Amino acid sequence: MLNQKIVSSGSVYKGRTGMWLYIFHRVTGVALFGYLLLHIISTALILLGPEVYEGAEAIYKNFYFRLGEVGLMAAVLAHAINGLRIITVDLWSRGSEYQKRLNFVSLLIFISVFIPTTYKMISSYFELCIEKSSPGTTVIDCMTRPLPDWKSK
Template sequence: MSALQTAFAAALSVILVLLTAFTTFTVRSAIVARDSAARTGWISRIGRASDRDTQRWAFVAHRTTGVAVFAFLLLHVLDVGLYAISPSWFDDVHTLYSTAALRVFECFLLYAILFHTLNGLRLIALDLVDIRNATARHLLSLCIVVTLLLGTAAAVVILWPVAT
């Protein structure tokens, strides 16, 4: 790997570590918020009845995917901006995007973008149309299904070159 590619991989690794920490913090906050009096550890409380509220977890997922997409966007602006400095530097870094590891990362990124976009539209609809709780839950299910369908279809296209 060239120096530029190493720097890009290092920056991406830092983003992924920070994102994992943020996700852990957000999930922990969501559980502790509902269970401030509990004596057991927060990890052992995952999956309780109070946690089976999909809209709560949609809120957590919306936050996490939002931070993930924004963090990658910052890095992506930098790596695309390399073209203004040197087209060969741009080519050098962007060779990484065709590796298997980055293709897998792109799939997860696509799932995150899809969910964040669709759930964002659901929240806007909630504000504008004043839909009821049951409808909001159904719309969330629709968001999840569409995310999985579109994401999986796109993932096949993204991973096809390394799978064949």
């Protein structure tokens, strides 16, 4: 251990999975902060009354935004689970010993939570769309058309 040399060749991080997770954590973090600001604005519109608020919410109610919501869910879950991994490595005395296994376990946890939530979010979209739209509406219609204003019916 006396002659152990840990030298950095400059600006480069040590590479591999840990470096990509570090970059991934920053990218999802910045993206989530941007969405947070947007979300605060759209929720604040509720002070202007039901028409303004629901007019703003109607922008979100189509299939493209549903895919965006799935992406948002992925970002939140990935940032949260990777954050728990970082806390484990930082605060558990043997964390760095098990870091490769922790990477793998984090991925498994992410997949096991993300797949069922995605299934629920997508299937629920089509169920509600077909249930509340006029008879004869197909899955393709639900994907390509913005949803009609259900409340006015």
